[in-house]
Amino acid sequence: MHTPARFLDLHILQPVTPANLNRDENQEPKTILVGNAIRAMVSSQSWKRQTRLGVERDLNEHAARTRQVPVVVADRLRQAGWPDDLATFTSAQIVLSAKDKGLKHNANEQYRTQAMLYLPEDAVDHLAALCETHRPALEEAFAEHIPSAKKKTPAPVLPAKAIAAQLTRRTASISLFGRMLAELPHGNVEAAVQMAPAFTVNPSDLQPDFFTTVEDWPQTDDRGSAHLQTAYLTGGLFYRYSTLNITELARNHTDGTCTLAELIELYVWHFIMSMPRAKATSTAPHTIPDLVHYAVRDSRPISYGAAFEQPVKPAPQGGYTLPARQALTDYATTIDRLVGSRRRIAHGHACFDKPLQALGTHHETFEDLAAACTTAALAPTPSR
Numbered sequence: 001m002h003t004p005a006r007f008l009d010l011h012i013l014q015p016v017t018p019a020n021l022n023r024d025e026n027q028e029p030k031t032i033l034v035g036n037a038i039r040a041m042v043s044s045q046s047w048k049r050q051t052r053l054g055v056e057r058d059l060n061e062h063a064a065r066t067r068q069v070p071v072v073v074a075d076r077l078r079q080a081g082w083p084d085d086l087a088t089f090t091s092a093q094i095v096l097s098a099k100d101k102g103l104k105h106n107a108n109e110q111y112r113t114q115a116m117l118y119l120p121e122d123a124v125d126h127l128a129a130l131c132e133t134h135r136p137a138l139e140e141a142f143a144e145h146i147p148s149a150k151k152k153t154p155a156p157v158l159p160a161k162a163i164a165a166q167l168t169r170r171t172a173s174i175s176l177f178g179r180m181l182a183e184l185p186h187g188n189v190e191a192a193v194q195m196a197p198a199f200t201v202n203p204s205d206l207q208p209d210f211f212t213t214v215e216d217w218p219q220t221d222d223r224g225s226a227h228l229q230t231a232y233l234t235g236g237l238f239y240r241y242s243t244l245n246i247t248e249l250a251r252n253h254t255d256g257t258c259t260l261a262e263l264i265e266l267y268v269w270h271f272i273m274s275m276p277r278a279k280a281t282s283t284a285p286h287t288i289p290d291l292v293h294y295a296v297r298d299s300r301p302i303s304y305g306a307a308f309e310q311p312v313k314p315a316p317q318g319g320y321t322l323p324a325r326q327a328l329t330d331y332a333t334t335i336d337r338l339v340g341s342r343r344r345i346a347h348g349h350a351c352f353d354k355p356l357q358a359l360g361t362h363h364e365t366f367e368d369l370a371a372a373c374t375t376a377a378l379a380p381t382p383s384r
Contacts, residue, residue: 005247006345007301008264008377010271011293012240013324014198018207018233019285021276022046028206029234032199035309040204040234044195046276047240051195052173054270061257062121063171069124070094070111076128089142089154090131097156098163103183107153118179123166130162172263175252176244192249193242193267194301200236201308201327202320207233233283237290237320239308239328242271243301246377261374268294268370290321290352292366293328293359294373296345298381307331325356333358346376 020029022042032041056062066072074091078084092111096102104114131138137157145154168187170179178191208230215226244267253260272292275285295302307330312323336344336358347360350369355362363369 004298004343004381005245005300006377006381007297007299008244008246008268008373009295009297009301009303010240010242010244010268010373011291011295011304011328012238012272012289013201013291013321013328014238014240014287014289015321016040016235016238016287017283017285018209018235019283020231020233020279021285023278028232031204031206031234032197034199035311037203037311038205039199039202039311040236040238041200042198042238042276044197046278047198047271047274048177048193048195050274050276051267051270052177054274055176055263055266056171056173058266058270059172059257061171061173063118063173064121065116065118067112067114067116069113069117069119069127069167070105072124073127073131074110076124077131080128080132086139086142089145090138092154093131093138093156093158094127094163096153097158097160098167099160099184102153102156115181115183117167117181118174119167120169120171120174123169126166127163130158130166134158170252170255172253172258172266175249175255176263176267178252189252190248192245192252194245195271196241196303196305198238198240199305199308200234201239201312201324202236202314203311204234204236207235209233231279231282235285237312237324239305239324240271240289241303241305243303244268244377245301261378264377265370265374268373269366272366272370289366291325291328291349291356292351292369293332293347293349294369294376295332295347295360296373296376296379298343298345302335302339304328304331304335325351325353329356329358345379345382346373348372 022030024030030041031038070091073094074087077087095105095111105111141157164184168184174189176193179189181187210230212225213227250260307327312320312327314320315322348363349359350363350366363372
């Protein structure tokens, strides 16, 4: 009998002070039209990156998204004393030997790969060591290649399986966020994480911030400031949503330094606590969520983003936090009525204020919440 997928939904309401968390091509805060109102927005890629880096930092297990693997390997070989020409020739072998006809690359850019690779950072160390092992064969191939240097590409020398094994290794973060690598068998990893763009529940237009920079060493005839500019900021109460496919993550997590439970709990913690870093030095928007709500479901995830299709109106005393809490609670109650709770394994929340009964078990701290929803995510499916 087919077992339905298990999902961990995370819903966050987070007030953010005036900031530019995620810039567009004009260096202005991103906005989006939702419910015929302009909202501040943060792309999912921006928040996802900070979450990923937090998980990697805690595990000390880093991955890299890069097109520069041949370039970095060549640098490692030069540092080890290899002649420059031989190091360059050898780094080309990384892409040429990886599979029949090689990986797609640009020979005029030091054999950078056309596709963005996503691999463990230490893979380049292993690749450099592989080159050291095969140095005699590489030197011989290089010597034979010099007289016919007008050939488009040198013949492959390194063992394809060994190279492909390094390029397709996984870390915990690769198991979480997936990888597209269609050129190599077993290179693709289906993402276990889905993350929505964050948007404010309230209207949020760009606000100008005119500023000047003082010249500390003015000359006699200098007048005024050394630099004038207008920056733009936004702020408001963001709704953030992520769902973690626990079933997919269990399939993906074949490598790494932590257990499945540890990885889930780390992901929850860093999704809650991460913050995009754009313009951080001039805005310091280091807030934490007002409310975190989770639901563990079988069959399919459910976003509560539609709760804020109509912009939240401010409370009589000002502010959007209390009305947004109520809007999310009302929407969750409606979802429970429409969908039922048969496929909901558990739900709970942590918040600044008093417990919200409709959002399940109340947890005093975010750490308690992360541990509790991890336990629920891995619990056996109850018999019906």
